[in-house]
Amino acid sequence: MATERRRASVVVLGDIGRSPRMQYHSLSLANQASMEVDIVANGGSDPHLSLRENPSIHIHEMKTVQLTGISKISGALSLLLKAAVQFILLVWFLCFKIPRPDVFFVQNPPSVPTLAAVKLASWLRGAKFIVDWHNFGYTLLGLSHGRSHIIVKIYFWFEKYFGQMADGAFCVTKAMQHELAQNWGIRATVLYDQSPDFFHPASLMEKHGLFSRLGNSMCSAMGNADCISVEEVGEDMNTTAFTSKIDGQVFLKPNRPALVVSSTSWTPDEDFSILLEAALMYDRRVAAALGEDDSMDEGQLWIDIKNGKQFVYPRLLFIITGKGPDRKKYEDQIKRLKLRRVALRTMWLASEDYPLLLGSADLGVSLHTSSSGLDLPMKVVDMFGCGLPVCAASFSCIEELVKVNKNGLLFSTSSELADELMMLFKGFPEECNALKSLKEGAMKSASSSKWSTEWETNALPLVDQVIG
Numbered sequence: 335m336a337t338e339r340r341r342a343s344v345v346v347l348g349d350i351g352r353s354p355r356m357q358y359h360s361l362s363l364a365n366q367a368s369m370e371v372d373i374v375a376n377g378g379s380d381p382h383l384s385l386r387e388n389p390s391i392h393i394h395e396m397k398t399v400q401l402t403g404i405s406k407i408s409g410a411l412s413l414l415l416k417a418a419v420q421f422i423l424l425v426w427f428l429c430f431k432i433p434r435p436d437v438f439f440v441q442n443p444p445s446v447p448t449l450a451a452v453k454l455a456s457w458l459r460g461a462k463f464i465v466d467w468h469n470f471g472y473t474l475l476g477l478s479h480g481r482s483h484i485i486v487k488i489y490f491w492f493e494k495y496f497g498q499m500a501d502g503a504f505c506v507t508k509a510m511q512h513e514l515a516q517n518w519g520i521r522a523t524v525l526y527d528q529s530p531d532f533f534h535p536a537s538l539m540e541k542h543g544l545f546s547r548l549g550n551s552m553c554s555a556m557g558n559a560d561c562i563s564v565e566e567v568g569e570d571m572n573t574t575a576f577t578s579k580i581d582g583q584v585f586l587k588p589n590r591p592a593l594v595v596s597s598t599s600w601t602p603d604e605d606f607s608i609l610l611e612a613a614l615m616y617d618r619r620v621a622a623a624l625g626e627d628d629s630m631d632e633g634q635l636w637i638d639i640k641n642g643k644q645f646v647y648p649r650l651l652f653i654i655t656g657k658g659p660d661r662k663k664y665e666d667q668i669k670r671l672k673l674r675r676v677a678l679r680t681m682w683l684a685s686e687d688y689p690l691l692l693g694s695a696d697l698g699v700s701l702h703t704s705s706s707g708l709d710l711p712m713k714v715v716d717m718f719g720c721g722l723p724v725c726a727a728s729f730s731c732i733e734e735l736v737k738v739n740k741n742g743l744l745f746s747t748s749s750e751l752a753d754e755l756m757m758l759f760k761g762f763p764e765e766c767n768a769l770k771s772l773k774e775g776a777m778k779s780a781s782s783s784k785w786s787t788e789w790e791t792n793a794l795p796l797v798d799q800v801i802g
Contacts, residue, residue: 529719
């Protein structure tokens with residue numbers, strides 16, 4: 335008689351499509367721990383195809399709670415009511431809508447009301463309860479209210495009290511592990527973010543296919559005409575801004591722009607103005623280095639570049655992916671820019687195209703600075719998984735991930751980032767030795783470890799121990 339498969343419930347009070355680490359946990363629980371997996375999360379974005387097509391993974395979508403009318407009257411009352419409704423909704427799903435699990439696997443933050451709801455459900459259903467600490471929720475709340483605010487202090491107490499009740503814990507850095515042990519009384523296992531196998535350097539054919547699909551989005555200026563909008567999208571799909579396909583073979587254009595990718599949640603812990611200012615500085619510094627004055631005919635310059643003329647500094651195309659509250663504010667600023675050798679585009683990509691974009695780019699930029707100073711940006715992990723070198727905003731534990739002058743560089747100001755862009759892209763695409771060196775380091779990072787290896791070594795033993 336066949337034994338019944340063990341079961342896990344992965345809980346995300348948010349958009350599962352924008353929670354890559356919890357998607358990877360779900361895949362590992364199904365494929366490596368041989369468990370049935372029920373994901374309880376809000377809708378919004380499609381998770382990766384490998385998740386949607388896995389017969390052992392079942393997605394249960396909760397409605398997102400929005401109390402816009404009450405929030406206009408009282409922000410505090412709206413927060414309390416929202417938390418109460420979310421608590422009831424979570425308990426309903428976890429106790430009545432899904433089969434009884436052996437273990438609940440919950441993302442933190444958000445802590446309120448998730449940790450309390452999962453603790454109650456685990457008690458009622460006789461299941462275990464593991465918290466995956468991505469950051470501290472009270473520090474994120476402190477960005478808008480200040481650390482001394484009474485609401486932030488209550489949130490901190492709630493997060494610590496219910497966090498201590500878990501049967502097991504993971505965290506994302508050694509610095510966070512130390513903080514949890516010393517000041518929270520929580521023993522956590524470090525499970526570093528690693529990219530799964532579908533993050534890899536893109537082949538020439540994959541690059542050409544992606545650029546063909548994104549052609550109209552890439553070549554359509556967000557505001558004023560720019561150095562990329564003059565490119566023509568070949569209707570026969572044989573020509574893109576970056577590639578040409580001749581007799582079935584794909585070639586990279588020698589006068590192509592350099593592709594810089596940044597993924598952002600458009601939130602206060604990522605200061606996007608740094609990237610905008612650095613792009614403007616690059617544009618001005620290149621003009622000065624090449625002895626160009628303000629009266630130069632930009633249209634003629636763009637036509638010359640399109641026709642094959644090369645300069646010691648390339649055009650830069652920044653593609654910024656992601657959704658979030660500040661996106662429109664910055665898009666309005668981008669539309670007003672007039673730049674000679676820089677173009678910016680904002681996009682939201684399908685989960686299957688995002689790894690291809692990273693694998694096709696020349697440089698990644700991370701603006702994440704961490705509200706707690708103790709977590710690491712998943713986007714950088716994904717970039718390294720694709721062999722993409724990174725310029726990252728500097729903060730306390732970023733060097734656990736970015737090794738300076740090996741797989742990336744750090745910056746603290748927009749001027750420093752502009753300096754790095756100038757240094758890395760001088761001589762692009764053939765004579766940029768500093769960029770090539772970082773690329774080699776990023777490729778080594780890509781091959782050193784993948785999520786499945788990290789999970790089997792550090793997560794599976796704890797899951798087995800907790801379930802017993």
